[in-house]
Amino acid sequence: MSLDREAVSKIAHLARIEVPESRLDGLAGELDNIINWVEQLAEVNTDNVEPMTRVGDRKMPMRDDVVTDGEKQADVTANAPVSQDGFYLVPKVVE
Amino acid sequence: MASYIIQGETGDWEVVIGLEVHAQVVSNAKLFSGSSTSFGAPQNSHVSLVDAAMPGMLPVINRKCVEQAVRTGLGLKAAINNYSIFDRKNYFYADLPFGYQISQFKQPVVGEGTVVLDFEDGSTREVGIERLHLEQDAGKSIHDLHPTQSAIDLNRAGVALMEIVSKPDMRSPEEAGLYLRKLRSILRYLGTCDGNMEEGSMRADVNVSVRKVGDTELNTRCEIKNVNSVRFVMQAIEVEAERQIEVWESGQEVRQETRLFDPNKGETRSMRSKEMAHDYRYFPDPDLLPLELDQAWVDEIAASLPELPDEKADRFMSQYGLSAYDARVLVAEREIAAYFETAAEGRDGKQAANWVTGNLFGALNKAGLDVADSPVSAASLGRLLDLISEDVISGKIAKNIFEIMFADGNDPDPAKIVEEKGLKQVTDTGAIEALVDAAIAANPDKVAEIRAGKDKLKGWFVGQVMKASQGKANPAMVNELLDRKIG
Amino acid sequence: MSDILDLSLAGARDAMANGQLTSLELTDAYIVAAERARDLNIYITETFDRAREGAKASDARRAKGKVGLVEGQPLAIKDLFCTEGVLTTAASHILDGFTPTYESTVTANLWRNGAVMLGKTNMDEFAMGSSNMTSYYGGVRNPWKTGNRDLVPGGSSGGSASAVSGYAAIAATGTDTGGSIRQPASFCGIVGIKPTYGRCSRWGTVAFASSLDQAGPMTRTVRDAAIMLRAMAGHDPKDATSDERAIPDFEAALTGDIRGMKIGIPREYQLDGLPEEISKLWAQGRQWLTDAGAECVDVSLPHTKYALPTYYIVAPAEASSNLARYDGVRFGLRVEGDSLDEMYAKTRAAGFGDEVQRRVLIGAYVLSAGYYDAYYIKAQKVRALIARDFDEVFGKVDAILTPTAPNAAFGMGEQMDDPIKMFLNDVFTVPASLAGIPGMSVPAGLSAEGLPLGLQILGKSFDEETVLRVGGVLEQAAGFTAKPSWLEG
C-alpha cells in the first residue's frame, strides 16, 4: 500500500483541509513514510485477539432522563465567528 | 395481496423495497446531553455546550433512550443485543456540530425482528427487520433567512433517533404503506415514538430496485431520502420503479445513488450534493464505553410491554367475535382500541364495533377530531348501546341521540336525553294499535292493494305508523299488528 | 524573594499554614519571576491580575479557616484546559479568540481547592508533538541550556514544564496522551505524573486522543505531585470514562518504605543504540531501589517495540475525528469561502499547523474504507496485547522502572525534519498510555552535557500510590538538586 498524491487529495477532501497542488507530492512522501513505518505491525500475530474497545473494565454510566441543560443561546453562540439572531451562519448550502 | 407487476417493453418487472425509518425517541432529554427535546423553542435554545460540540465537551448517554430502543426491539419481536457499540460516523455538514454523528454501525443494540402486514382481504405477510440502532439527530439548516448564508439551529441536534432498517422484503407501494402504518402503530403503542411524519419525528429512507419477475438476484438500488408521509413513500416507489425500468430497458444501468422525491413534480431526482463518494470512517467512539445491558433490566422492560396491535386484534376476534378487518381497524391506534373495549365491555362486541367504526368514526371525521378528543365518551356510547339492547329506544332513535350527544360537548347521559325529549320507545300495545287502526282507516285503497298481493306496500304502512308515533313506536310491534290486521 | 521561589508547593503550603507567608506574597513573587521569564515564551496568556485577586481571596478564606488542598498556590495551566472567560487556544491558530463560557473539571477542582491561576501555558499545537515546536505561538525555551544552545522543553506540555523548572509557577497542569507530561518533565528536571486513565476528568479539556488523554500535575517534587494530583482528580459524571473510585490521600503514600517491593526491569526497554548514559542512569536507579530494600527483577514486555506504531495509528485516528469540530462555524478561526466545503477546507488549512494536518490526514487515512482493518483494527489488537503484557507483569511485580526518554533535551529546531525520529522521544512513555496505567517521571541525574534526565516508574491501574512511593524513594536517593542554568542568570 502506498500513499500517493491522489490518495492525499482524497483524504484531504475527507478531512476538509485544503492542500495546495504544490504541496501534494511532499505531503504524500511524508505521510507515506509514516504509513510504511506503522506497517511493521503486520508482523505481530494477532490471531484470536479482540481489538481493545475500552481502557479498564468500567461499565458505561448512564444519565437520567431529566432536562438539566440548554437555555443558553448566548453562551453557545458567544464564540461564533458569524452569527445572527441566535443562529450560526454558514455559506449558503444548496440542496 | 394482489401482486404488483409492472409490464415493461421487455417483460414483467417486480419492485424490491426496503425501508430505513428514522424514528425520534420519546424522551425528555437528548441522547447524550441534558437539553430538552421539545419542539418549537427559539433557535439554539435547546442546545447545551455538548450539543454545540464545544471543545472538551463529552457525551453521557441517557438511560431512557436506551430503554426506549430496547422496548421497541422487544415490540418488534427482535433480538436484543446485550452488548453493543457506539461508533462515530464521520462527515462534515453544517448541521452536524461534532463533524461526526454518534451512531451504531457494526454492533447495534437490536438485531433481527418482524413486522406483520395486514391486507384488506384478511391475509398477512411478514416483513423482516434487519436491525435497530440508536443515533443522534442532526440540527437544521434554514436557507431563506439570509441572502448568502444558511442559518443553523441546533435545537434538534442530538435528539435520539432509532434507525429501524427493514429487510428488502416489500414488493409493492401498498406493502410499503402497510409496513409504515404498522410500524408507526407499534411505536405509538410502545410510547417510544410519536410517529408524526409531517413534523419529521418519523422519516423514511426508501431503498428501491427492480428486477424481472422470476429473477432472484437483487439489482442496483437507489435510496430515496427523507420522505415525509406514507402517501409520498408509496408515490415515490411507484415513480422510481418506473424510472428504473426505463433505464434498464433503454440498455443503460441504474446507478446506485441517493435521490430525492419531489411530490409536486411527482418524480425523483438525483441529489448531486450527496454524490461525492462518502467514506464515513466509522470507528468506536472513544468517549463512550460499550453499551452493556443487564438481562434483568431487559426482562423488566419486556414485562412492562403493553398488548401490541397483533395480539390485540387476535383477542378482539376471539373475545368479541369481530371480523379480522374490523379487529385491525380498531387496533390500529391504541386509543381507538381502548375506546372500543370500554364501549364493548359486557355488551354485543360486533354491535359496539359497528358503532365505533360507523357512527363514531363518521362523526369524528366530519368534526376533524381524534378519538382522544371525542365529545362522546366510550362509557356514554356503552350506555347508549344498553338503551338499544334494553328496547328503550330503537337503533334509529339511537342514531339521533348519538348526534345530540356528539353536538352537546358535555358528554351527556343518553338516558337523560331519552327522558327529556320523550324519546322512549312506545311498547304499549293499545297505543300502537290505535295508530295502526288510524292508518288503515285513512288508506282503504292501499289496504286493498296489499290484499291483492302488493306486499311491498306494507313497508309504507310501517313508515306511516312510525311517523305518527314520532319514531317512538316499537317497529317490531308495528309490523306484527299490521300483519295481523291487514293479513 | 528568591527563597520564596525555592519553596516547593508543600513547603509553601506549610509556610502559609504557619502564617509565615501569604498567598499574595507567594503569587507576587511568581508574577515577578514569570515576567522575568518572558524570554522563555512560557505563557500564551498571562492572567496576573486575576492571580492577585485570587491570592487575596485565598488569604481571606484562610483567615476564615477555609483551606483547600492547594490553597493559595499560584499555578500555570496548560492551554488545553478550557478556562471560563480566559482565552483558550490549544496553541492553535484555529482557536483564535476562543473564550470558553465554561471551566474544565480539572481546573474547577483546583480552584475549588484554593489554587490561583497565573496564566495559560504554551504547548505543542493540540498537544501533538514532543518539542513544543508545533505551537502557533512559537516554541518554548527550556530553562536548561548547554552553552549558548537553546533547548526545547519537550512536549507537548513544554510551557508547563519550563514554568515549573524556571520558577514561573510553583506547579503546573499538564496533559499526557503519549508522554506529554513525562517527557517534558524529564527534559526540564521536574516531576510529572500521568495518572491512570479515568482518574482525571477529561471534561472541558480540549481533546487530542480520547482513549489516551489524561491530565496530571507537573511539579518540583514527588510530594508536590501527590498533593496536586489529589486536588485535580476525582469522579466526574460528565465524563463517561471517568472512574468512580474515591481519591486516596496520595501524600500519605509517601512513606519512603519500599522494602520487600518487587520492581520490574523490562528488558525490551534496553533499545539498540540507547545512549550509554541513559542505560547507566537506569542501572543506577535499579541500584537505588535495591539499596532501599526493593527486589528488582527482570521482566519482559514483549510487544514494547510495537507501541509507537500502534500509538501513531490510534492517536491520529481519534484526533482526526476529535478535530472535525474545528470548522469555522461555532468558535475560533473562519476563513470565508464560496461554499460551505470551501469555507471548511480553507479554515482548516489556515488554522491547523503542519504537524496537526499530518496527523489528521494520517488518521483519516487509517480509518478510511479499505484500510480500517489493516491499520486501525490491527492497532487496537496490538494495543490489547500491549495491555496484556502489562497485566501479566503486574501479576509478578508492584512497579516497573524504565528511563523516561531515550535522550536529554535537544536543540530548538533539531529533529524537525523527520517526524518518526521525533516520535521516538516517546518510545518509553507510549506503552503505558496505550495500557492506561499510571506513570511518573522523576529527575534522577544529569547527562554528560549537564542536562536533566528522568527515570520513569509505572504502576498498576489506580495504584498511583505505589508509583508515588517508589518515586519518592528514587527522588530521595537521586538527590537531584541541580538548577537550570537560566535560573542562575
Ligand SMILES: [Mg+2]
Ligand atoms: Mg441510513
Ligand SMILES: [Zn+2]
Ligand atoms: Zn441514520
